[in-house]
Amino acid sequence: MQTSCSCPCEESEVIVKNHPVIRFICHCKICQEVYRKPFADIVAVRSNQVIKPINPTIRFAKHRFPPAVNRGFCPSCNSPVVAFLPLAPAFGLSFIPAENFSKDYELPKPVLHSFYDRRVDDVDDNLPKFNGYWPSQWAVSSRFVSTILRLG
Numbered sequence: 001m002q003t004s005c006s007c008p009c010e011e012s013e014v015i016v017k018n019h020p021v022i023r024f025i026c027h028c029k030i031c032q033e034v035y036r037k038p039f040a041d042i043v044a045v046r047s048n049q050v051i052k053p054i055n056p057t058i059r060f061a062k063h064r065f066p067p068a069v070n071r072g073f074c075p076s077c078n079s080p081v082v083a084f085l086p087l088a089p090a091f092g093l094s095f096i097p098a099e100n101f102s103k104d105y106e107l108p109k110p111v112l113h114s115f116y117d118r119r120v121d122d123v124d125d126n127l128p129k130f131n132g133y134w135p136s137q138w139a140v141s142s143r144f145v146s147t148i149l150r151l152g
């Protein structure tokens with residue numbers, strides 16, 4: 001199974017193989033900046049599930065301190081397309097904006113809020129909320145790995 005995920009202007013896309021692993025809401029300042037929203041609705045997949053286009057125009061940039069997420073943007077609309085976070089050799093996470101999936105694609109529900117201490121607005125839901133850099137990174141990566149192990 002393959003799904004195309006395109007930016008709002010549809011010039012930049014990646015193809016995702018199989019099912020997304022987890023989805024989460026990130027309130028960090030970098031996401032607020034690059035998504036140009038109070039928070040980012042992010043779908044995480046394994047990096048090897050992402051097929052980059054044959055003719056890549058996606059512009060990559062690293063923002064601030066390690067472990068640096070390598071973020072790819074559309075050169076036309078400047079929206080995020082895909083970001084890579086290497087965790088180990090041959091194993092990494094990729095982040096894709098939930099809104100880049102087609103409307104009829106059945107995405108998993110978000111499982112947590114990360115960097116909630118940097119939020120613009122309070123969120124009234126029952127999801128776990130993590131504050132600060134390491135707790136947020138740990139929450140996302142441990143949920144990611146445990147979901148992979150559960151799915152097999």
Ligand SMILES: [Zn+2]
Pocket residue numbers: 007008009010011012074075076077078079
């Ligand atoms: Zn675009």
Ligand SMILES: [Zn+2]
Pocket residue numbers: 026027028029030031032040115
């Ligand atoms: Zn973030």
